Each structure stands twice: as C-alpha cells, then as structure tokens.
Amino acid sequence: DTAVSQTPKYLVTQMGNDKSIKCEQNLGHDTMYWYKQDSKKFLKIMFSYNNKELIINETVPNRFSPKSPDKAHLNLHINSLELGDSAVYFCASSAGGNYGYTFGSGTRLTVV
Amino acid sequence: SQELEQSPQSLIVQEGKNLTINCTSSKTLYGLYWYKQKYGEGLIFLMMLQKGGEEKSHEKITAKLDEKKQQSSLHITASQPSHAGIYLCGADRSNYQLIWGAGTKLIIKP
Numbered sequence: 537d538t539a540v541s542q543t544p545k546y547l548v549t550q551m552g553n554d555k556s557i558k559c560e561q562n563l564g565h566d567t568m569y570w571y572k573q574d575s576k577k578f579l580k581i582m583f584s585y586n587n588k589e590l591i592i593n594e595t596v597p598n599r600f601s602p603k604s605p606d607k608a609h610l611n612l613h614i615n616s617l618e619l620g621d622s623a624v625y626f627c628a629s630s631a632g633g634n635y636g637y638t639f640g641s642g643t644r645l646t647v648v
Numbered sequence: 649s650q651e652l653e654q655s656p657q658s659l660i661v662q663e664g665k666n667l668t669i670n671c672t673s674s675k676t677l678y679g680l681y682w683y684k685q686k687y688g689e690g691l692i693f694l695m696m697l698q699k700g701g702e703e704k705s706h707e708k709i710t711a712k713l714d715e716k717k718q719q720s721s722l723h724i725t726a727s728q729p730s731h732a733g734i735y736l737c738g739a740d741r742s743n744y745q746l747i748w749g750a751g752t753k754l755i756i757k758p
Contacts, residue, residue, distance in 0.1 A: 571746075579738070579748040626691065636681055637746070639691035 539563050542627050542640035549617055550648055557612045557643045559627030565638070566631065567591075568610035570602060573624040573642070585610050617647045651675060652739055654749035662757050666725050669752045671737030673718040679740035680720045682711050685751070686733045694722075694735075724754075732756045 540561045549555050561568060569592075570582040583602040584592035590602065599615040614621060627640040653672045661667045671680065682694040695704040700715025708725045724731055734751045 579736075579746065581746060628691075636693040636696045637691075638693060639683075 540627055540629055540638050540640040542625075542643050544643060545641065546644050546646075548646045548648060551617055551619060553617050554613070554615045555617060555645075556614070557625055557627075557645070559610050559612070559640055561608055561627075561629040561638070563629055563631070563638060564608075565629035566607060567629060568604065568607070569628040569630070569637070570610065570612050571626040571628060571639075572596075573626060579626065583610075583612075614645075617645075619647050621645060622647045651747050652737055652749035654735075654737055654752050656752060657750070658753040658755070660755045660757060661727050663728060664726055666723065667727055667754070668724075669722040669735050669754070671720045671722070671749055673739055675718070677713065677715060677718050677720070677739055680711075680713050681738040681746075682709075682720070682722055683736045683738065684733045685736055691736065727754075727756050729756050729758065 543558045547555060567586045569584045571579045572582055573579050581592060582594055582596050585604040587607050588604045601613045603611045622645055624642045624644050626642050628637045630637045651674050655670045659667060680697045683691040684694055685691050694709060695706050695711050697704060697711060697713035697720060700713060703712040710723045711720060713720045720737060722735060732754055734753050736751045737749045738746045
C-alpha cells in the first residue's frame, strides 16, 4: 500500500485554468506538507498542516490554497494557473521526531 | 549560493566501487536528512542524523554528521545498480522548515 499518494501524477493544463492536486496518507501522521521542487531539484515548503490546522504558510501567491478535510488528506488548489507554476509538487507527511518525512511520488504540473 | 551545497553534482561509478557524497551547510546543522529520489517514485527516506559525530547505516549506505564542519557525508560501499538515482540532503532550519540541496546524480556503470 502506498503510504503517501498524490493524484494526478501528471497534469498538463492551459494558463488561466483552475486545478487541484490531491494528497492522502495512510500512516496516521499528524502533519502534512506541500513542497514545490524547482528546476534545480530544490524543494521549497509551501504549506504545512498539523491535525487539519494550517501551521506554515510560506510566501506563495494567493492563487494557491490548501485544504485539509481531515488529517489524512491535504489537497492543493490552484486558481488562474500561470506558466511559472510549472513544476513538480511533492506532498509529504511526518510523525515528527526522528522519523523523517515520507513523500509522495510527486505531481508534474505543466502549464501551457 | 544555496544554504546546502552537495558535491559532486553528478557521479559515475563502476559497479562494486565505493563512493562518497558530501553535503555542506552554510549554517549550523540541527537535523540532516538523506533521501534518494528515483523518477516517478518520489523521495525515499534513507536516514536522519541529529547529533555531531552521529553515524547511521542502512544496508550498504552509511551517513555521518560532522557538526563542527557543518557537513554530512554519505558513503556507499560496493555500489550496485540499485543504488543509482539522485541523492538529496535536507536540513531543518526551523520548526517544520526543510532546506534541501540540489542533489547528486549517481550513475552505476555495470
């Protein structure tokens, strides 16, 4: 069973569209994250939720809105997509302490 | 320059040989993670180091944290094709924040 699953894996869409990426974890972790990977493989945190509560909200455009219906899910909704939004987005979860982070396989978003 | 510098950027190693990847921080390291990334498979957690001098092993992979040098090294012994991929180091900067290196691409030649 996949521990952290993201859907879709690939997303190609036109500028101006609204899209969502879903993330689910079955590890029972309290904290979930969204990261954006840039062209140099650098992962930048965007949002973090702990037990459905937003705890980190980095400087990202308001067009990006996370939604956590329960602690096992953290979805990312993006409005009015722009070319610069093209990237790989990773969802992750953690139990804290020494257990590290468990990442999903990523969603490659391409805006054309 | 990035807060976490990985070296080398890429590495081609003959199967069976040993290799080392380094991760150097421009700031004090409080927690250092090593991950392996394979295309389409996401990031695979290898190990986490927290204390200076700490050393951990996972199968044929050993990582060590040198807190004074603000550096961690990842050593693979007797490399195999399954070791191929991109190795990423990450570090804790503040609560829940993760900074990542640019990665080291490892190719294993049969």
